[in-house]
Amino acid sequence: MLIFKLLFLNIWRNKGRSLLTLLGLVVAVLAFGLLLTVVKAWYAGAEQASQARLITRSAISLIFPLPLSYGERIRGTDGVADMTYSRWFGGVYKDTRNFFPQFAVEPESYFRLYPEYRLSDAVRSRFFRDRRSAVVGRRLADQYGFKEGDIVTLRGQIFPGSWEFLIAGIYEGAEESTDTGKMYFHWAYLNEEVKRRGISRDPESVGVFITAIESPGRAAEVALAIDGLFANSAKETLTETEKAFQLGFVAMIETIVVAIRAVSFVVILIIMAVMANTMSMTARERTSEYATLKALGFSPGFVARLVMGESLLLALLGGGIGILLTFPVASAFHAATGTLFKSFMVSPETTWLQLGAAVLTGVVAGLVPALKARRIRIVEGLRAIA
Amino acid sequence: MPIPLSYSFRNLWVRRVTTLLTAMGMSLVVYVFAAVLMLDAGLKKTLVGTGESDNMLVFRQGSVSEVQSSIDGSQANIVAQLPGVAVRGEPLVSRETVVLVNLKKRDSGRPSNLVVRGVGEQGLELRRQVRVVEGRSFRPGSDEVMVGRNAAAQFQGMNIGETVKFGGRVWRVVGVFEAGRSGFDSELWADGDMIRQSFRRVSYSSLVVRLSDPSMAADFAKRVKGDPRLPLEAKPERQFYEDQSETLSRFIQILGLTLTVIFSIGAVIGATITMQSAVATRVAEIGTLRALGFQRRDILLAFLLEAIFLALVGGCIGLALASAMQAFEFSTTNFQSFSELAFGFVLTPEIVVQSLLFSVGMGVAGGMLPALRASRVAIVEALRAA
Numbered sequence: 001m002l003i004f005k006l007l008f009l010n011i012w013r014n015k016g017r018s019l020l021t022l023l024g025l026v027v028a029v030l031a032f033g034l035l036l037t038v039v040k041a042w043y044a045g046a047e048q049a050s051q052a053r054l055i056t057r058s059a060i061s062l063i064f065p066l067p068l069s070y071g072e073r074i075r076g077t078d079g080v081a082d083m084t085y086s087r088w089f090g091g092v093y094k095d096t097r098n099f100f101p102q103f104a105v106e107p108e109s110y111f112r113l114y115p116e117y118r119l120s121d122a123v124r125s126r127f128f129r130d131r132r133s134a135v136v137g138r139r140l141a142d143q144y145g146f147k148e149g150d151i152v153t154l155r156g157q158i159f160p161g162s163w164e165f166l167i168a169g170i171y172e173g174a175e176e177s178t179d180t181g182k183m184y185f186h187w188a189y190l191n192e193e194v195k196r197r198g199i200s201r202d203p204e205s206v207g208v209f210i211t212a213i214e215s216p217g218r219a220a221e222v223a224l225a226i227d228g229l230f231a232n233s234a235k236e237t238l239t240e241t242e243k244a245f246q247l248g249f250v251a252m253i254e255t256i257v258v259a260i261r262a263v264s265f266v267v268i269l270i271i272m273a274v275m276a277n278t279m280s281m282t283a284r285e286r287t288s289e290y291a292t293l294k295a296l297g298f299s300p301g302f303v304a305r306l307v308m309g310e311s312l313l314l315a316l317l318g319g320g321i322g323i324l325l326t327f328p329v330a331s332a333f334h335a336a337t338g339t340l341f342k343s344f345m346v347s348p349e350t351t352w353l354q355l356g357a358a359v360l361t362g363v364v365a366g367l368v369p370a371l372k373a374r375r376i377r378i379v380e381g382l383r384a385i386a
Numbered sequence: 387m388p389i390p391l392s393y394s395f396r397n398l399w400v401r402r403v404t405t406l407l408t409a410m411g412m413s414l415v416v417y418v419f420a421a422v423l424m425l426d427a428g429l430k431k432t433l434v435g436t437g438e439s440d441n442m443l444v445f446r447q448g449s450v451s452e453v454q455s456s457i458d459g460s461q462a463n464i465v466a467q468l469p470g471v472a473v474r475g476e477p478l479v480s481r482e483t484v485v486l487v488n489l490k491k492r493d494s495g496r497p498s499n500l501v502v503r504g505v506g507e508q509g510l511e512l513r514r515q516v517r518v519v520e521g522r523s524f525r526p527g528s529d530e531v532m533v534g535r536n537a538a539a540q541f542q543g544m545n546i547g548e549t550v551k552f553g554g555r556v557w558r559v560v561g562v563f564e565a566g567r568s569g570f571d572s573e574l575w576a577d578g579d580m581i582r583q584s585f586r587r588v589s590y591s592s593l594v595v596r597l598s599d600p601s602m603a604a605d606f607a608k609r610v611k612g613d614p615r616l617p618l619e620a621k622p623e624r625q626f627y628e629d630q631s632e633t634l635s636r637f638i639q640i641l642g643l644t645l646t647v648i649f650s651i652g653a654v655i656g657a658t659i660t661m662q663s664a665v666a667t668r669v670a671e672i673g674t675l676r677a678l679g680f681q682r683r684d685i686l687l688a689f690l691l692e693a694i695f696l697a698l699v700g701g702c703i704g705l706a707l708a709s710a711m712q713a714f715e716f717s718t719t720n721f722q723s724f725s726e727l728a729f730g731f732v733l734t735p736e737i738v739v740q741s742l743l744f745s746v747g748m749g750v751a752g753g754m755l756p757a758l759r760a761s762r763v764a765i766v767e768a769l770r771a772a
Contacts, residue, residue: 160446252726
């Protein structure tokens with residue numbers, strides 16, 4: 001027990017230095033945790049995505065729409081339980097900076113396929129009845145202050161002109177991590193207007209078909225069957241699971257994700273350098289003290305444990321505070337970035353990695369000084385002046 | 387008389403290991419700081435350098451990228467007849483069709499969006515910066531394509547003699563072009579009519595217009611906007627592409643600068659700890675200096691300079707590491723055009739100055755407290771401590 005008492009007393013001997021080191025550790029562990037959470041948040045869309053839903057898009061690229069008539073043939077494919085479709089609208093609200101995703105959908109089937117978006121019965125019936133209405137997600141509503149009954153005007157980037165929508169209500173996510181940053185309105189309304197306004201953007205077309213399949217095990221087979229229907233036609237399709245579809249988006253900015261991940265390890269390297277420096281200075285100053293301990297009969301191992309223990313104790317204290325701070329800081333960060341991230345939660349895995357990084361820093365920083373302390377010769381050590 | 391400069395940096399040399407450890411921490415911070423600025427500079431340089439200064443790009447009002455824009459044949463003819471358009475036999479106008487095609491990348495095998503540009507007869511003439519570096523240009527009316535240098539490096543099947551399939555047709559790669567490290571380097575070019583045929587398009591995406599007098603750009607833009615027959619907008623070609631860098635550039639800046647600020651806290655703490663111990667071990671020496679007649683502010687300055695030297699060593703190492711990044715190309719999806727764009731790290735003189743100033747700032751922040759402490763040492767006590 002003596003060693004623990006000594007450890008606790010030792011770290012407070014040079015208060016300024018210990019506090020600074022602790023602060024550095026807290027910042028580093030906090031930054032490490034936040035960066036890992038940012039990386040995770042990029043993949044959140046893909047993680048929420050279902051393996052039991054397939055997305056069918058144009059084989060050329062997403063910008064090419066598919067004819068609505070494909071829908072019935074997809075629905076008739078063996079293994080398909082349900083089908084809906086959506087079309088990307090791409091409008092801006094007031095200013096180009098205010099960008100959020102909007103989709104034209106067939107409301108009844110869409111919300112049947114996505115039970116994680118919850119509509120109250122009142123909102124549901126109002127939205128389904130009124131073709132010019134729209135629903136917005138909770139996060140989106142909170143960010144822009146959209147309320148039931150508001151008229152929202154969007155400026156179309158793909159479909160030119162200004163578009164007015166009546167907010168029929170707000171949908172909630174089934175779980176905290178459900179993405180509620182999107183706006184949905186009637187595909188029929190968009191289609192009607194495209195024809196009425198004479199916009200040269202394929203009418204009677206959709207961006208993607210979404211199918212629910214009977215069992216996730218048949219995903220590959222059903223996807224091939226759907227693509228087979230339209231092979232060698234003018235508009236070939238490409239069907240993949242929703243998860244693969246979402247991962248495709250992440251892959252597009254993979255270089256940035258890789259860079260963030262690399263940088264999160266750099267921060268640990270920085271703090272290792274700082275802490276190694278602290279520990280070697282501390283040990284150097286106490287050379288004569290360690291020699292005295294040895295002269296009193298304490299084993300070299302005890303002295304080494306004393307140095308290593310101090311390093312570990314500091315690392316654990318700093319790491320612990322950093323981990324605790326990660327949670328409030330992450331939620332503040334999420335609030336500040338608006339709808340940029342679909343969900344932003346600190347996963348248990350991240351917490352474990354933070355703890356691991358703190359322990360590793362402590363061990364690495366204490367290793368060399370501990371070995372040196374072990375090897376101190378009593379006579380020389382007693383003579384040494386810090 | 388101030389304390390000689392050599393006093394400050396010789397002190398750093400005496401404690402080489404500690405100096406190096408602390409400087410390493412700082413160099414990593416400066417490295418990240420400089421790398422982020424270099425990446426941003428590279429992105430801007432690539433997009434700003436895309437296009438010619440005397441070309442105007444005409445597109446559908448409100449479109450951010452050419453893919454979103456659409457212009458029909460009669461509108462194109464009206465634009466070609468507007469005053470201000472350069473004429474050489476016929477008006478110098480390239481009617482272009484731009485689509486995105488999902489192709490597999492070389493390194494990851496994952497699909498990403500490649501810009502396919504169908505250029506009009508005058509398209510090549512209007513882009514002086516485009517040079518065929520390997521093979522030859524495509525023949526009009528044929529299924530031949532030529533690819534930009536970066537696109538050739540990034541995507542599969544882009545070597546001369548290979549074929550690539552999209553839009554229901556097999557295209558033959560006959561040449562590789564270079565466009566002065568601009569956005570065109572990440573594109574694939576083919577004959578405009580062939581592209582429209584294969585994608586069953588009747589309309590164009592954008593028009594590139596050469597002005598007879600480049601200073602008339604604003605007038606021309608006004609004329610296009612004011613013409614009731616044209617729901618179009620005109621911008622200088624370079625500005626159009628520069629505007630596309632906005633979102634990605636802001637993203638890189640915010641992410642990068644947040645990271646550097648967090649990291650710099652760790653590095654500043656490291657510097658403070660190092661300087662604190664430097665002061666603590668030299669109390670007697672400081673007392674002597676004071677007894678010799680040096681003023682408090684001389685001592686303050688000497689220790690502050692020591693911290694600044696320390697930080698500059700870190701800054702230089704960091705800059706050296708960062709300048710090595712110029713050998714690498716960075717490729718990611720530009721959110722605004724939704725397509726793959728390759729760009730490099732560019733080290734500009736401003737970035738060198740900013741990075742060095744930043745490291746000096748860290749040195750001052752880290753050294754201020756210890757230097758103040760050093761300047762407050764009381765002469766009598768200090769001399770007794772020796």
